[in-house]
Amino acid sequence: xxxxxxxxxxxxxxxxxxxxxxxxxxxxxxxxxxxxxxxxxxxxxxxxxxxxxxxxxxxxxxxxxxxxxxxxxxxxxxxxxxxxxxxxxxxxxxxxxxxxxxxxxxxxxxxxxxxxxxxxxxxxxxxxxxxxxxxxxxxxxxxxxxxxxxxxxxxxxxxxxxxxxxxxxxxxxxxxxxxxxxxxxxxxxxxxxxxxxxxxxxxxxxxxxxxxxxxxxxxxxxxxxxxx
Numbered sequence: 001x002x003x004x005x006x007x008x009x010x011x012x013x014x015x016x017x018x019x020x021x022x023x024x025x026x027x028x029x030x031x032x033x034x035x036x037x038x039x040x041x042x043x044x045x046x047x048x049x050x051x052x053x054x055x056x057x058x059x060x061x062x063x064x065x066x067x068x069x070x071x072x073x074x075x076x077x078x079x080x081x082x083x084x085x086x087x088x089x090x091x092x093x094x095x096x097x098x099x100x101x102x103x104x105x106x107x108x109x110x111x112x113x114x115x116x117x118x119x120x121x122x123x124x125x126x127x128x129x130x131x132x133x134x135x136x137x138x139x140x141x142x143x144x145x146x147x148x149x150x151x152x153x154x155x156x157x158x159x160x161x162x163x164x165x166x167x168x169x170x171x172x173x174x175x176x177x178x179x180x181x182x183x184x185x186x187x188x189x190x191x192x193x194x195x196x197x198x199x200x201x202x203x204x205x206x207x208x209x210x211x212x213x214x215x216x217x218x219x220x221x222x223x224x225x226x227x228x
Contacts, residue, residue, distance in 0.1 A: 009037035080223035146174035
């Protein structure tokens with residue numbers, strides 16, 4: 001089994017274990033990311049997963065074991081069940097984009113990052129998600145109009161996440177520039193970039209293929225909330 005088959009579990013039990021909550025189930029703290037995982041669908045793991053899911057929160061389970069849904073305890077209710085396309089960087093391409101100024105995002109940018117991700121919905125993003133890796137963005141007249149960053153860290157791999165562009169600025173190549181910058185940084189650290197995109201988002205998949213990514217496999221994505 002590849003570490004990429006259950007990426008959140010792999011991250012939370014290796015390079016990001018110091019951030020992890022739980023034992024037989026794992027999750028990131030809610031202020032970092034509403035993401036968790038189990039590596040076996042047994043009662044102990046799923047009950048702990050329910051304990052780790054706050055009543056005021058939901059938890060995403062990207063790449064969690066196939067066929068988990070029937071085993072989810074009554075305290076958890078699945079609110080979303082879909083497929084993610086997992087894409088892994090495979091080869092260099094000429095990905096020249098527009099000449100833009102790229103800035104590394106920091107604490108001062110939190111309100112703008114939250115506003116942009118709330119508008120564009122690239123996936124779960126919380127106030128401190130940017131601390132999981134390098135996040136970069138493009139501004140136009142002081143306004144954050146595009147961003148992307150690094151989230152899960154597995155042995156040999158680094159995930160690119162939160163790739164999004166304000167609707168008024170789509171088509172200008174900003175995502176291409178930002179993802180290329182992150183790919184170069186990850187490769188420079190001796191790791192392989194990977195990312196996830198909804199299986200229905202054909203446009204994003206096309207962009208990523210043009211940047212040298214190839215589909216590895218399709219993984220389930222479950223989102224659950226606690227109901228007790």
